[in-house]
Amino acid sequence: MLGHVSSPLADRSEAPRQGDEGGPEAVVRLDPDLAPALADVSVGDEVLLITWLDRGDRSVLRVHPRNDTSAPLTGVFSTRSPDRPNPLGLHQVRVLAIEGTELRVSDLEAVDGTPIVDIKSTLGPIGSRCHDRR
Numbered sequence: 360m361l362g363h364v365s366s367p368l369a370d371r372s373e374a375p376r377q378g379d380e381g382g383p384e385a386v387v388r389l390d391p392d393l394a395p396a397l398a399d400v401s402v403g404d405e406v407l408l409i410t411w412l413d414r415g416d417r418s419v420l421r422v423h424p425r426n427d428t429s430a431p432l433t434g435v436f437s438t439r440s441p442d443r444p445n446p447l448g449l450h451q452v453r454v455l456a457i458e459g460t461e462l463r464v465s466d467l468e469a470v471d472g473t474p475i476v477d478i479k480s481t482l483g484p485i486g487s488r489c490h491d492r493r
Contacts (some may be wrong), residue, residue: 360411360474362389362460368470371414371441380448382468383456387475390459400458400478405408409477410469415446448473 366385368374387408389397400406419442421432426433435443452464462478 360476361393361478362386362387362475364467364469364471364473364474364475366467366469368468369370369469374468374470380436380468382466384455384465385467385469387462387464387467387478389462389475391460394460396478397457397460397462400454400457400462402454403452405451405481406454406464407479407481408448408452408464408467408469408475409479410448410450410477411476412441412443412446412448412469413472413473413474414470415441415443417442417444417446419443447476 364385365388367383370386406419419440420435422435422438422440422442423430424433424438424440441448448469450467450469454462455465456463
């Protein structure tokens, strides 16, 4: 793992269901040895955080979407449920500040201590990708 999330969200019950539903600002704390990997990340960039949803139940294959028991059971691969066989989380956030190997980001629905697997730039329009430095 590259690091972890520092968030005001103490557990899953406090987290919004989706990042676009009012997730709080949070800090992504990376291993200091990874500083060179942040060389071209800038304040204002939108990035994708890939997290390991370590509190997820890996035995779950079907869920009621959004925990709505009136909705039919649905296969987890058609949902964003943290309960799934391989609990990777994908979060699009904006970088608000960078200090060393700490990134303050917007709208992150991950709970405190969530491990960071990777950080990737977002994809721009297909026609612009070959000219993008990323």
